[in-house]
Structure formats: structure tokens, C-alpha cells
Amino acid sequence: MMFCAVVEPLLDLYLDDRLVPVQARWVEKHAARCHACAAKLAAGRRLKAALRGTGAPAMPDGFKARLLALAQAMPSAKALAEELPSPDLRPSAALAFGLAALAVFVSGSLLGPGLPSQACSDSGSSVCFFGGRDK
Amino acid sequence: MIAREKLDELIETHSAKAYQAACRLTGNQADACDLVQEAFLRIIEKKDLFDPGFDFGGWMYRIMFRVYLNSRRSRERLREVPLEPEAGSVPAAGAGSPERAAENSELGRSIGAALAGLPAELRACVVLVDMEGMDYEFAAETLGCPVGSVAGRLFRARRALRAALGPMEGI
Structure with a gap:
């Protein structure tokens, strides 16, 4: 049927009661006419019931006692933080140091003589590999 | 605190x-x-x-x-095996007669095997919503994803479970 492709993604949402009433009625009306979608709806209900009904093993003996012992043995994060000496991190000092280093670097670049070129030296006797002999 | x-x-x-x-x-x-x-x-x-x-x-x-x-x-290498009925296993509510309990344990084994075949995110959704009975919003908050992702993962997970459990119990 033409609408099956549209209705199929809505079936799970219908089973989980996540559709607005108009959509839910649309799914119900379609399922009443379409055997394939009605079967999918029924299969979805059976799967949900089976999943909900699946049991889980009981907790092993002594496991709860182990957890309680853990709670008694473990210090909290706050207690640990109080016990351990924290490193003296001062963001303002680090920022000031960084700014001072930057100022030294910038002033050196602007005011200094600058580095000689790696390719061509200023002296006339040297050989420039990129432009022949320097003048 | x-x-x-x-x-x-x-x-x-x-x-x-x-x-x-x-x-x-x-x-x-x-x-x-x-x-x-x-x-x-x-x-x-x-x-x-x-x-x-x-x-x-x-x-x-x-x-x-x-x-x-x-x-x-x-740790994708984590070894997983399906749920086995072990000593002291607690049957789900409404288990009823021993025959019914046997059917349930057989179905439980199959469901455990099918769940083991799902990716972790899909399985977590199925466990939270279908087995633990939580709503989509709680699952989304727990798993740290949007509600729409929970719906999408459930759709894919249930389709995979139906395919795996199809021959059994008409699921």
C-alpha cells in the first residue's frame, strides 16, 4: 500500500505513545485497513513485552557489602583535594611573564639591526648562491 | 554533598x-x-x-x-557473551508456572544473544527505554544525545532485534 512506507517509521513511536493524537489516529486507521502494518504493529507489541519481561540475574552474594566497604574506604574528592598540596598556580603571574617576553621579542625585532640574510651576506667577498657574487 | x-x-x-x-x-x-x-x-x-x-x-x-x-x-575488544540463566536468577514479574518460566528463560537467552549483536549505543537505548521502562527524555539525558537520536536508535535497534528474533515467537 502506498502509505505503508510513511506509516512504518511511526509504528514504534505509536507503541511508545510518542505521537500526537492526530498521528495516532492516522496510524490506527491505516493499521485497521492494512494487514501488513497491523502485523508489524503486533510484532512490535510482542517485542516490547518480551523485552520488558526479560529477567536479570540477582546480585551475587557479598557484592553489596563490597560496595559498602568501597564507600567506607574511599576518601571523597574534596578530602583528597584538602590532603594533597595543590601547585601554586598564579594565572596573573604567568600572564605578566608572557607579556614581558612578548614585549622583549617585539622591541628586539623593531629596534635591532636585524639578522643577516642567510642567502646573501653584506660583505663583498662572499658568494651569493642565488644571485652570483655580491657587490 | x-x-x-x-x-x-x-x-x-x-x-x-x-x-x-x-x-x-x-x-x-x-x-x-x-x-x-x-x-x-x-x-x-x-x-x-x-x-x-x-x-x-x-x-x-x-x-x-x-x-x-x-x-x-x-575497548572494543571487550568480550561479551549473551545473558545465561544462572543460579539465583530473578524471573521477571508475572513469570507464572514453571513451563512459562522455561519459555521465558529460552526467550531471555535469545534476547540476550540478539542484544549482544547490537552496537553499544543502540543497546543502551533498548536497555533504558524497553527494559528499564524509562522515557525518551531520560534516555536522551542519560546518554547525552538529542531525543530524536534516541527515537532513531530505538527504531534501528528494534528492527535489528525483530530480524534476529523473527523466527522465534513470531516476533
């Missing part, structure tokens, strides 16, 4: 539920014990951050499911 006595009381109250959910997630008892222990370790470590006005069960679920998903992401 949780007082020591209150923490003990919370462990008494919630550990069994946490263990059952962990069994459904991991598929075996040894890994479930490890998962619950790891989750409670985190809870104990962070107990100073807990507001007593909040729901402890929800906090516990959130921590446990995230520990599970993180461990699955980082």
Missing part, C-alpha cells in the same frame, strides 16, 4: 537495580560487577558534588551508562 550514612543507604537501595541494568548492558555477570563497581567508585569520588534535592537513581544511571559507553568506545 551526601553524608556517609546517606551514601550507605543509597547503595543499599539502588545497587540491585544498577546491577540488573548492568547485566542487561554487558551481557554477563562479571562485567556487570565491574561496571557497577566502577560507577559507584565515580559516585563516591564525586559525592561532594551531589545535590540531595536531585534524583540519585537518575544520577547513578547517567554515570553508569556513560562509563559503559566510554569503556565500549575505548
